Amino acid sequence: MNAPSGCEERLRLALAAEADAGARLQAAVLIGVDARPRPGLDFAFAALPSSSVAGDFLDIQSLREGSLDLLIGDVMGKGMEAATLGVVLKHAFLRAQARLALRYGAPPRLDELCAEAEASASAHFIARRSIATLAYLRICEREGLYEFVDCGHTGIVHYRAADRGCRLVKGADMPFGFAESQAFRRYLAPYRPGDALLLFSDGLSECEGSGGEPFGEERIMRYLRARGGQSARAIVDGLVRVGSDYASGAFKDDLTLACVRAGMPSASDDNAPASAEAGPVEGEAGSAPAPAPAPAPAPAERSGRLRLVLEPGSGRAGERLRSAVAAALRADGQVDGETAAEIVLACHEALENIQRYALVDGGHCLASWRLRGRVFCLELDYRGPDYDWLSVPEADASNFSPRGYGRAIIDKAMDSAFLCAGFGDEKTLVMARRLA
Amino acid sequence: MSEPYELNERGGALVFKPLAKTVDQTNADSFLAPLAARAAEGFKLALDLSELRFLNSAGLGAVVMLVRDLKQAGGELRICAPTPTVRALFKMVRLENIAAIDDSVADALRAFGAEGPEGG
Numbered sequence: 001m002n003a004p005s006g007c008e009e010r011l012r013l014a015l016a017a018e019a020d021a022g023a024r025l026q027a028a029v030l031i032g033v034d035a036r037p038r039p040g041l042d043f044a045f046a047a048l049p050s051s052s053v054a055g056d057f058l059d060i061q062s063l064r065e066g067s068l069d070l071l072i073g074d075v076m077g078k079g080m081e082a083a084t085l086g087v088v089l090k091h092a093f094l095r096a097q098a099r100l101a102l103r104y105g106a107p108p109r110l111d112e113l114c115a116e117a118e119a120s121a122s123a124h125f126i127a128r129r130s131i132a133t134l135a136y137l138r139i140c141e142r143e144g145l146y147e148f149v150d151c152g153h154t155g156i157v158h159y160r161a162a163d164r165g166c167r168l169v170k171g172a173d174m175p176f177g178f179a180e181s182q183a184f185r186r187y188l189a190p191y192r193p194g195d196a197l198l199l200f201s202d203g204l205s206e207c208e209g210s211g212g213e214p215f216g217e218e219r220i221m222r223y224l225r226a227r228g229g230q231s232a233r234a235i236v237d238g239l240v241r242v243g244s245d246y247a248s249g250a251f252k253d254d255l256t257l258a259c260v261r262a263g264m265p266s267a268s269d270d271n272a273p274a275s276a277e278a279g280p281v282e283g284e285a286g287s288a289p290a291p292a293p294a295p296a297p298a299p300a301e302r303s304g305r306l307r308l309v310l311e312p313g314s315g316r317a318g319e320r321l322r323s324a325v326a327a328a329l330r331a332d333g334q335v336d337g338e339t340a341a342e343i344v345l346a347c348h349e350a351l352e353n354i355q356r357y358a359l360v361d362g363g364h365c366l367a368s369w370r371l372r373g374r375v376f377c378l379e380l381d382y383r384g385p386d387y388d389w390l391s392v393p394e395a396d397a398s399n400f401s402p403r404g405y406g407r408a409i410i411d412k413a414m415d416s417a418f419l420c421a422g423f424g425d426e427k428t429l430v431m432a433r434r435l436a
Numbered sequence: 437m438s439e440p441y442e443l444n445e446r447g448g449a450l451v452f453k454p455l456a457k458t459v460d461q462t463n464a465d466s467f468l469a470p471l472a473a474r475a476a477e478g479f480k481l482a483l484d485l486s487e488l489r490f491l492n493s494a495g496l497g498a499v500v501m502l503v504r505d506l507k508q509a510g511g512e513l514r515i516c517a518p519t520p521t522v523r524a525l526f527k528m529v530r531l532e533n534i535a536a537i538d539d540s541v542a543d544a545l546r547a548f549g550a551e552g553p554e555g556g
Contacts, residue, residue: 315460322490341524349493352461395497397529400504405493405529412528 018080023049025083030057030090031256040141041068044232045258046240048203048251055082055132056201056254057090063097063107066141070258072153072199073134076177085124089132089176092121110136110149111186118176118184125177132176135199139191139260142299143373145432146197147188151175154205157221158420159228161194166221166228167420167428188416188432190370190377196228196235196261203255204239207247215246221423232259302328303370310355310382311362317355318348321367325378332371335435343433346413347378349406350429356406358384358427374436380429386421438469446482447550451541453484464494468502475502478509482544486517491525503535514544 031047047058055075062068071093075082096116100108108116114136125131135153139146148156150171158167173184191197198220206214223239230238236259243255306324308317325347329340347369354365359382366381394411395404410417410431417431440455452471459467471481483499485491491499503513514536518526526537538544 313462315458315462318460318492319458337520338524338527341521342528344521345492345525345528348460348490352492352494355461395493395529397496397500397531398533400500400534401497402501403494403497405496409493409525409528 021080021083023083025080025087026056026254030083030086032090033058033060034062035060036062038062038068040262041139042232042261043068043070043259044236046236046255047257048240048255050078050203050251050254055086056203056256057086058256058258059090059093060258063101067107068139068141068260069107070137070139070199070260071134072137072201072256072258073132074153074201074254074256075132076130081128081130085128085130085132088124089117089121089134092117095120107138109186110138110147111184114149114151114173114184115181118181122177122180126180130177134176135171137197137199137260139197139262140373141262143375144190144192144262144301144370145188145373145375145377146191147186149173149184149186151184154200154202155217157198157200157217157224158189158191159196159198159224160192161196161228162192164225164228165422165426166224167422167426168217168221169418169420171418186416187418187430188375188377188434189418189430190372190375190379190432191262193262194229196224196232196259198224198235198239199256199258200239201254201256203251203253204243204257206253207243207251207255209246210248215243218423219246225423232261235259235261299373301370301372302332303368303372304328305369306367308351308365308367309362310351310359310365312355312360317365318351321351322348324367325369328369328371329376334374335371335376339435342409342413343376346410346417346431346433349409350378350380350417350431353406353410354380354382354384354429357387358382375432375434377430377432379431382427382429383425384427385425386427439463439467441467441470442484443470446545447548449480449482449545449548449550451482451484451545453487455487457487458490459488459495459498460490460492461494464492464498467495468498471502472498472505475505475511476509478506478511480511480548480550481506481513482516482538482541482548483513484516484541485519485522488522489519491522496525496529496531499531500534507534512548514538514547516541516544
């Protein structure tokens with residue numbers, strides 16, 4: 001083989017310099033975590049850049065006491081170009097956070113935040129013919145709730161300590177750069193003490209084993225089901241190790257992970273990133289971080305569960321659910337009659353929706369509801385075939401639509417409703433409404 | 437099989453009162469069946485929902501179809517005395533855009549100009 005010419009050598013050096021600059025940009029700006037311990041929240045992250053820098057970014061910070069925001073994203077492409085667009089996007093989010101927080105005097109809603117960030121960032125992506133997928137997750141401790149917006153990212157795994165089940169939670173928005181603007185959908189879902197939420201990049205889910213098979217979401221969920229009771233740090237480190245073993249130590253893409261376990265004693269002293277290459281930790285420079293204030297006491301909670309038998313041609317399950325939810329809302333004493341009627345209707349429609357589209361021949365459904373911190377949540381767990389929840393038509397009475405009012409009622413009554421899948425044919429329909 | 441109901445004529449308008457307490461997927465297709473078959477007559481109809489405690493989306497669809505069929509035949513439907521839960525449903529889908537909602541049968545008959553001796 002001939003020795004490289006001077007021209008080739010200069011090109012090699014230039015490419016190496018670009019990769020190095022991209023890596024430094026990623027480490028210095030794209031991965032930013034305020035790692036101060038927070039009582040009741042145990043969180044950890046890992047950020048391992050690939051050799052060529054692939055545009056992953058991560059931001060974890062608290063915009064107010066009792067909440068934690070996690071933003072994870074992936075810019076298409078590699079190298080300096082991807083890293084630069086990642087900086088553009090992260091800057092757009094930070095500016096949007098500041099602008100909207102000033103306007104409202106409080107952390108902005110996630111859908112509005114994403115719209116504001118997209119307004120300033122999308123032109124850059126369109127001009128560069130690039131896109132970025134991202135997921136924005138907010139933990140709201142007081143309400144025992146998480147909110148998220150998902151723009152084509154890998155989804156969020158929710159490990160449920162109570163039944164050691166996992167759900168892959170996904171939104172339905174498009175990646176940044178597909179259009180100049182879009183209407184983002186913010187989803188809400190309850191969590192319980194001991195639950196874990198995991199954000200991950202496709203560097204993990206798509207890393208390939210020796211046979212070329214991707215690691216996949218199911219392996220991630222299986223790992224969490226087996227070890228979801230461990231600390232966030234142990235979960236993150238374990239997944240990095242298992243993924244690395246699977247890929248024979250060769251991740252071809254950036255690997256970014258963040259895990260939050262809620263309602264647990266803080267283990268965040270243990271929050272150092274998974275490796276020295278993972279970049280600096282924001283909030284640690286200068287003096288030692290101030291201890292977080294004690295959290296406000298958790299608000300009163302009303303909750304209940306019902307195991308429902310869905311039989312074709314019977315309205316008994318719907319009647320039981322309506323009756324139980326109405327009783328819970330009445331007992332709260334602060335929910336007005338019209339709001340209660342809307343919520344009861346939406347719960348009934350959700351159950352009928354499952355009966356009509358998934359459990360046509362009957363089956364079982366576990367209904368769990370909760371009213372806490374002025375947020376009502378309903379989860380309907382069942383086993384059944386896939387159906388496209390979003391494709392169910394939505395009716396308009398003004399156009400004399402004959403059917404499809406179930407979706408319209410749910411959309412009107414609830415702030416959020418989505419269907420997510422677990423292992424095999426496990427499904428959960430999750431709905432939530434913030435009350436005045 | 438249709439659900440139990442009461443049907444009267446008062447001053448040129450029909451008053452239909454379903455007696456079912458609940459309309460859900462099991463009976464949504466049948467609770468207005470006696471009227472759906474006659475909608476082409478284009479009559480004025482006061483739909484008395486004072487007995488109905490719960491109406492689901494499929495039942496709502498049946499009401500919407502009856503409103504449409506009556507309008508097409510030159511008739512009119514007014515909804516009377518819906519219970520709070522049913523009224524909340526109508527409000528959510530803005531049913532008032534296609535059918536008037538009255539507090540009582542008497543109000544509906546007055547609006548029709550069809551008050552009979554026993555109106556109310």
